[in-house]
Amino acid sequence: MDRFDAMQAFARVVRESDGTYALGPSLWRLGNLFRHTGDMGDLIRPQLAHLVEQTQETASFFIRLGNQRMCLYRLNSPKPARHHLEEGALLPINRGATGRVLLAFSGEEGEFYDDIRAKGYAFSKGERDPDVAAIALPVLDLHGVMRGAISVSALITRLTNDKVEPIVELLKASCDALCDTLPG
Structure with missing residues (x-):
């Protein structure tokens, strides 16, 4: 059984009459299950909107995969x-501020990650993209479990050193609000 046969068996893909493949109905079902059990969007999106309103810059929420x-x-x-991002974008975890935070607060060892944990945030400049x-910052639930x-x-050119502390304070306020509302 090749991989397409296996995916067809679980309805992950379906074969069209012209021989091409399309996404199958089980992916729709999985997406609906995620929305009902794991979707934090209703809690996180208002915080992202507040951050964008306050900074006029892009705000994002990442998880580790x-x-x-x-x-x-x-x-x-x-x-x-x-800086334009698409939801669902996969990026390397070992570059960029969110990747560094996800690693640091997942227990990555080393002085670099110890420093991030001590500060409570990561700041990157040109690490993943030179522009x-x-x-x-990590988002923790009421039990201290990192959710993203x-x-x-x-x-x-716009996210200069003098803007770091004010933005960190805005992000901390969003993290605090999320900690109070995220399910444990």
Whole structure:
């Protein structure tokens, strides 16, 4: 049984009459299950909207998927020149502020990650993309379990060192609000 046969057996894909493959109905069912059991969007999106309103930059929420990170929710900056992300985008976990936070607060060892844990946030400039800077903090639930990382990202020329602390404070307020509302 090849991989397409296996995916067809579980209705992950269906074979069309012309021989091409399309996504199958079980993926729709899985998506609906996720929305009802794991979707935090109703809680996170208002925080992202507040961050974008306050900073005029892109705000995102990432989760760890093994050795990658996924942009689960985002709201792009209203500015025409901006850091643009798509929900569902997979990025390397070992570069960029959100990846570094996800690693640090998942127990990654080393002085670099100890420093992130001590500060409570990561700030990256041009690490994944030479034109982008980002600040990220871990989002913890009431039990202290990391649920993901929330960030503000912008063109590197706009996210300058003098803006780090004010944005960190905004992100901390969002993390606190989410901690009080996320299911444990």
